[in-house]
Amino acid sequence: MSRDGHRALRQAVQRERAEAVRRSKIKSAERYEKGYQAGYEQGVMEGRRTFALPFEGTSIIIPTYNQKNLVLQCIASIEAHTELPYEIIVVDDGSTDGTSKALQKRRGAIRVGIHQQNLGFASAVNTGLMMAKGRTIVLLNNDVLVTERWLSQMLIALNSSSAAVVGPVTNYISGEQQINTSYSSLPEMEAFAAKYNASDSLKWRYTDRLVGFCLLFHRHVFEEVGYFDEGYEIGNFEDDDWILRLQLQGKRLMIAGDTFVHHIGSVTMKSLGEEGFAAVNDKNEHFFREKWGNFSELSQRMKEKDGGLRNRRSVDFFPTHIWVEGGSGKRFWLEHGVKYPLSGSLITGAVPNKTVRLSVIDLLQIPTGIQPSNIGFNYSGGARLREGMVVHTGNGRRYQLDRGQLREIASVYACRLWGLPMEPELITLEELKQYEEGTPIVPPPRLRSVEL
Known part of the structure; x- marks a missing residue:
């Protein structure tokens, strides 16, 4: 065989080897990708299985x-x-x-x-x-x-x-x-x-x-x-x-x-x-x-009450008659410690543009109801003082009426953040006597992540 023939044969062998290496790398990459995907899917399944396990x-x-x-x-x-x-x-x-x-x-x-x-x-x-x-x-x-x-x-x-x-x-x-x-x-x-x-x-x-x-x-x-x-x-x-x-x-x-x-x-x-x-x-x-605000004074008064505040959770300090939402954007009407999911049975026009964001942890602690008794702050007609109404006594403090209790709102910030009416009605001393002092209302924490 001539020198040119030997050279052509060597080049052909080299090309064949290079092609074999290339095919081998492709197969290895495919096997790796297949294995990686299988491992990832297995990891996701295991993560879901053990997510709620302590x-x-x-x-x-x-x-x-x-x-x-x-x-x-x-x-x-x-x-x-x-x-x-x-x-x-x-x-x-x-x-x-x-x-x-x-x-x-x-x-x-x-x-x-x-x-x-x-x-x-x-x-x-x-x-x-x-x-x-x-x-x-x-x-x-x-x-x-x-x-x-x-x-x-x-x-x-x-x-x-x-x-x-x-x-x-x-x-x-x-x-x-x-x-x-x-x-x-x-x-x-x-x-x-x-x-x-x-x-x-x-x-x-x-x-x-x-x-x-x-x-x-x-x-x-x-x-x-x-x-x-x-x-x-x-x-x-x-x-x-x-x-x-x-x-x-x-x-x-x-x-x-x-x-x-x-x-x-x-x-x-x-x-x-x-x-x-x-x-x-x-x-x-x-x-x-x-x-x-002046919450230290309010907190001290609550401590001094007979028995004080015990066995409470964050949700016990939430107001009534408000709209809230979770990280996913799902909205609820919160009334007397029960949340009602926004659905066709609720008046969607009553939902404000901005609602209070609560964490999954908080929402899970609030029982879910089917149909609330009232939506919004419509106080026209009937008794002057209505459930969920925000009032003041002339001392600069705000309160919400909640099932026979007068619940002090911690601050103007809390009132604004919860979306409660910012212009409260004046309650007289005679009317005040009808109510007991209830659990105060405090502002929820601000949260950024939708996953919380």
Whole structure:
């Protein structure tokens, strides 16, 4: 065979081999795609099957934003010092420092929720709460290092007392949870904590305030109190807001004085700079005061009532005769603690353009009815004072009439947010005597995600 013939033969063999490699790659890609799709479908089926099944352990929720090293350090401390069953849920709130990739490379009981943009601490917490499966839940800042026996001892305090929420002591925080420490390095801190963390109920104490850097509670407490209010930007005051709502339900707070964790302290807020921090703090404080008005006075009066408020849920503080909706946009008429789905039997023309958004957690706690007795605020004819009417006594406070009770509305903000009439009728002192003081009406939390 000539040289040209040999060359042509080699080229033909090379082309055949290249074609065989190409066909092999195509088949491999097809097999991979088929396997991937089968695995994905199996995962979806398993996710749906186990979605509502609780986890017999603790869900540890860690919101984080652009603090990759801190959150990895926090996770490492959990893995080193947590002997009871747990799952870690890290919500990456729009980080740009590679946090999500670093988390996805880790192995272990870590689930990751990812926000495409920074939505703030409250939104990150809410995503974590939505994802949580544990019978108990911990909200943990990313700048906390947990220590020996931290979770087991806090669980003892939670399960052996009447507390609804338990928090530890630490080296750096505002309020009663800060204790004096003398260590100057992490090894010294761990040695200090190992000695300090000895279960001792004599060190437990009830309190009126817990800071949200580390909170432990049962799942049913979350379901009764609800999600964090996403009206607070970035951070600050959202934990105070949640704690206030919890206390209004008659639930108690406890400091587990026998359990110490290390807190680096406000890293995300400090990154805003002094002026940035002050601006965010002032804005959130203004929102808190607008939302709650003089509610501390009302709350104190409710505590002083015989028996106080006990065994309440967030839905018990909702008004009557209002329109509400879920994340899917489905609307309901809420009347006397029962929700009525919008249907042909209801007058759709009575539905306002904007209705109050409630979470799935709240809607599930409200029983569903078939036909309400009344729609809207039509007070013409009949008695002057009608069910659902908003009134005032000349003292600047608003009230709603609800089944023989006068229910104080926490603030003008609450009245506006619920869509209640903003120009109340004046009620006389004689008329006032006909009513008992009822459960107050408080504003619901603002929610962004349709999935909540």
